Amino acid sequence: MGAALSDHPFSVLVVEDMDAVRAALVAELRQAGVADVLEAPEGARALHLFKTRRPDLVLLDIKLPGKDGYWVAQQMREAEPGDWTPIIFLSGLDSDLDVWRGIEVGGDDYLVKPVKPIVLMAKLRAMRRLLDMRRRLVSVSAELHQANQRLNEMVEIDALTGLVNRRGFDRILHNEILAARRDGTPLTLMLCDLDHFKRYNDASGHVQGDACLKEVGRVLREVCVRPRDVASRYGGEEFALILPHTPRSGAMTFARALGQLLKVRALAHADSPLGSTLTLSGGITTCVPDDSTNAESMIMRADQALYAAKAQGRNRFFSFEMQMDTVEQLHG
Numbered sequence: 099m100g101a102a103l104s105d106h107p108f109s110v111l112v113v114e115d116m117d118a119v120r121a122a123l124v125a126e127l128r129q130a131g132v133a134d135v136l137e138a139p140e141g142a143r144a145l146h147l148f149k150t151r152r153p154d155l156v157l158l159d160i161k162l163p164g165k166d167g168y169w170v171a172q173q174m175r176e177a178e179p180g181d182w183t184p185i186i187f188l189s190g191l192d193s194d195l196d197v198w199r200g201i202e203v204g205g206d207d208y209l210v211k212p213v214k215p216i217v218l219m220a221k222l223r224a225m226r227r228l229l230d231m232r233r234r235l236v237s238v239s240a241e242l243h244q245a246n247q248r249l250n251e252m253v254e255i256d257a258l259t260g261l262v263n264r265r266g267f268d269r270i271l272h273n274e275i276l277a278a279r280r281d282g283t284p285l286t287l288m289l290c291d292l293d294h295f296k297r298y299n300d301a302s303g304h305v306q307g308d309a310c311l312k313e314v315g316r317v318l319r320e321v322c323v324r325p326r327d328v329a330s331r332y333g334g335e336e337f338a339l340i341l342p343h344t345p346r347s348g349a350m351t352f353a354r355a356l357g358q359l360l361k362v363r364a365l366a367h368a369d370s371p372l373g374s375t376l377t378l379s380g381g382i383t384t385c386v387p388d389d390s391t392n393a394e395s396m397i398m399r400a401d402q403a404l405y406a407a408k409a410q411g412r413n414r415f416f417s418f419e420m421q422m423d424t425v426e427q428l429h430g
């Protein structure tokens with residue numbers, strides 16, 4: 099039995115206030131081949147060891163000096179969100195209520211003291227089997243997550259926002275340039291960049307930053323009402339809109355509608371020098387493509403216009419061809 103348990107390094111935390119009982123348990127575990135046995139006579143020390151040493155299993159006495167084992171188990175569960183370390187309660191109290199309460203607070207099993215070595219070994223093996231199974235599951239789900247991400251790239255969807263990703267953008271822009279050239283129709287490309295997003299992340303954290311990008315993705319999808327309009331995530335906090343059949347004036351109208359919608363949504367930006375809500379800047383280029391037009395040249399023009407929008411104070415769109423921004427248009 100000992101050999102089976104020592105296949106992989108395995109650590110057990112024993113929480114028991116009675117020295118003799120604890121020593122006996124520790125000896126049993128060592129004999130069973132447990133490489134690392136940690137000991138605590140009360141809750142605070144147990145929690146400290148649990149957080150710093152991350153044992154694979156906890157044997158936890160219910161009656162402890164100060165806070166009892168139920169409380170300790172609850173604290174342990176709260177200390178490892180998304181993770182799971184098996185906890186086996188130890189107690190001299192052999193009542194159904196104790197079993198129920200132990201499981202209720204997050205315990206996995208229950209042993210009555212004095213613990214028979216053979217029963218302890220059996221429980222150890224069972225818990226270890228569960229732990230191995232859980233580890234395999236975690237690793238399989240991590241692999242699945244990666245495979246999903248690869249699949250998302252292949253299907254040209256950005257995993258965070260659900261918008262078309264950069265790969266999809268490249269393909270669609272190329273095709274729309276060809277189509278607009280063939281039909282002699284105007285094509286607009288708009289590059290949008292969130293204003294002071296570094297400050298957003300710094301003030302609200304990356305998780306909130308990601309949620310904000312998702313929200314912007316929703317706004318962009320909403321504003322793209324025509325079936326061939328495409329909103330894509332161009333890079334980190336940069337978005338690109340491909341708008342076929344859209345002349346310069348239409349592009350400026352679209353930009354203003356987008357600005358308005360974002361204003362209505364009023365996504366809070368705690369540290370923007372421009373106000374309390376999130377804004378974005380955009381660079382627009384519009385052309386009826388000819389033989390010299392390609393994706394690179396359109397992106398360069400949109401990028402140059404975006405640079406101008408940023409330089410002129412942000413929270414506006416600048417058109418490369420019109421050399422004019424939405425704010426001037428509104429007030430001019």
Ligand SMILES: Nc1nc2c(ncn2[C@@H]2O[C@H](COP(=O)(O)OP(=O)(O)OP(=O)(O)O)[C@@H](O)[C@H]2O)c(=O)[nH]1
Binds near residue numbers: 296304
């Ligand atoms: N949360 C989150 N942040 C991102 C992501 N991609 C890029 N960013 C952040 O976006 C910020 C972009 O910062 P900068 O390029 O300095 O620009 P900015 O702060 O938006 O300032 P301006 O563009 O000049 O208005 C950086 O802090 C990046 O870490 C992402 O996927 N999630």
